[in-house]
Amino acid sequence: MIPSPLPGQPQLHYRDAHLHLEDCRLADLAREHGTPLYVYSTAHMLAALSAYQRGFAGRRAQICYAMKANSSLAVLQLFAQQGCGFDIVSGGELARVLAAGGDPAKVIFSGVGKTRAEMRQALDAGIGCFNVESEAELEVLSEVASSMGLRAPISIRINPNVDPQTHPYISTGLKGNKFGIAHERTLATYQRAASLPGLRVVGIDCHIGSQITQAAPFLDALERMLDLVEAIEAAGIAIQHLDFGGGLGIDYHGDTPPAADALWAQLLARLDARGYGDRLLMIEPGRSLVGNAGVCLTEVLYLKPGEQKNFCIVDAAMNDLPRPAMYQAYHAIVPLQAADQARPALEYDVVGPVCESGDWIGRERSLAVQPGELLAVLSAGAYCSAMGSSYNSRPRPAELLVDGAQAQLIRSRETVTDLFRQERLLAVQ
Ligand code: LLP
Numbered sequence: 533m534i535p536s537p538l539p540g541q542p543q544l545h546y547r548d549a550h551l552h553l554e555d556c557r558l559a560d561l562a563r564e565h566g567t568p569l570y571v572y573s574t575a576h577m578l579a580a581l582s583a584y585q586r587g588f589a590g591r592r593a594q595i596c597y598a599m600k601a602n603s604s605l606a607v608l609q610l611f612a613q614q615g616c617g618f619d620i621v622s623g624g625e626l627a628r629v630l631a632a633g634g635d636p637a638k639v640i641f642s643g644v645g646k647t648r649a650e651m652r653q654a655l656d657a658g659i660g661c662f663n664v665e666s667e668a669e670l671e672v673l674s675e676v677a678s679s680m681g682l683r684a685p686i687s688i689r690i691n692p693n694v695d696p697q698t699h700p701y702i703s704t705g706l707k708g709n710k711f712g713i714a715h716e717r718t719l720a721t722y723q724r725a726a727s728l729p730g731l732r733v734v735g736i737d738c739h740i741g742s743q744i745t746q747a748a749p750f751l752d753a754l755e756r757m758l759d760l761v762e763a764i765e766a767a768g769i770a771i772q773h774l775d776f777g778g779g780l781g782i783d784y785h786g787d788t789p790p791a792a793d794a795l796w797a798q799l800l801a802r803l804d805a806r807g808y809g810d811r812l813l814m815i816e817p818g819r820s821l822v823g824n825a826g827v828c829l830t831e832v833l834y835l836k837p838g839e840q841k842n843f844c845i846v847d848a849a850m851n852d853l854p855r856p857a858m859y860q861a862y863h864a865i866v867p868l869q870a871a872d873q874a875r876p877a878l879e880y881d882v883v884g885p886v887c888e889s890g891d892w893i894g895r896e897r898s899l900a901v902q903p904g905e906l907l908a909v910l911s912a913g914a915y916c917s918a919m920g921s922s923y924n925s926r927p928r929p930a931e932l933l934v935d936g937a938q939a940q941l942i943r944s945r946e947t948v949t950d951l952f953r954q955e956r957l958l959a960v961q
Pocket residue numbers: 598601619642643702739741742743744777778779780781816817818819820855859914915919
């Protein structure tokens with residue numbers, strides 16, 4: 533029996549044996565818009581955001597949605613309407629924020645490889661802060677801002693050397709990672725920043741990794757950050773805001789991250805105890821705002837029994853939903869129509885049509901399905917569509933945002949001609 537509502541996803545539930553997201557019957561949406569299809573819940577995103585807002589109640593705080601998790605314009609618009617700023621990592625993301633009506637003054641620009649053109653674009657737009665990741669970047673940013681007659685607002689991203697106990701590909705705050713400035717170099721780097729003509733120090737920043745499901749790494753990073761703030765301010769450089777980086781992990785498969793408000797109660801207690809509770813606090817959550825708000829709907833094309841394994845071949849693939857192929861990530865897969873109890877379930881590897889053995893969506897899943905039936909891949913709101921590609925010349929799926937019983941198309945399905953619009957045949961000799 534599949535529980536309803538599904539764990540971690542209160543907006544997803546079976547009603548009359550049909551899976552619904554809020555009040556929308558997902559099979560109807562799949563029939564109308566085709567598959568693969570991404571569907572997101574407005575209520576889930578707003579509830580996830582409000583857990584952070586509750587955590588910060590009564591404090592000076594700015595939530596900057598890490599839009600790399602899901603950068604669809606309508607999703608950005610929804611968060612902008614709630615007062616969110618945005619954590620961006622490219623000029624392309626900045627353009628999306630502006631197109632969605634976001635406030636550039638609430639934008640922070642992270643990333644180790646900002647180009648001069650991106651710096652100019654961000655300075656022109658008047659973003660709130662650059663999170664600088666290396667000493668070399670400081671020099672270039674100062675030069676670019678000076679040439680425009682400006683002073684760029686900056687934080688330095690420190691690398692606290694804390695183990696977030698997550699997948700190595702998404703752990704960022706260890707010495708061996710490419711991100712941030714080593715703890716030992718931080719004070720000297722702030723002193724250099726304060727001396728450069730094109731820069732204005734406004735904050736400090738840290739991000740230790742993603743899909744973190746415990747409070748301890750956040751608390752450790754906080755203590756290390758505050759030690760540095762003490763040293764930097766003792767050297768006469770004021771730090772106005774403290775940015776704690778990305779947010780919490782989510783429940784993919786029985787994961788039990790703390791609630792955002794519970795985590796913040798602990799962090800605020802430490803901040804208050806050390807006398808920093810009245811600073812402007814910033815966070816950059818991505819996954820926890822959108823991850824469990826989304827599902828990817830897919831149709832079963834073929835069942836292929838085998839000697840060692842049975843394969844359930846579906847029409848969504850690693851290009852649409854790359855997390856399993858990239859990180860061996862687990863995404864629950866459930867039928868859109870609750871299975872007839874009498875039908876026997878078999879164990880399948882759920883795979884897509886892409887010509888790679890790494891193209892799988894789920895392994896060893898017990899399913900009672902037939903070709904033509906529909907499945908939902910869960911927890912697909914973050915880092916799924918956003919990391920998708922058109923590999924194998926597969927157009928990107930359509931996307932819908934539901935709100936109660938309403939579903940709005942927020943991205944049309946890409947067409948094959950969209951895929952090769954920028955390409956040119958060779959000139960005929
Ligand atoms: N801030 C910075 C500087 C980041 O690099 C990230 C994520 C975030 C905030 C948001 O972190 P979150 O709240 O989502 O944990 N593609 C991977 C995740 C990559 C995360 C990259 N940085 C995945 O699918 O698991």
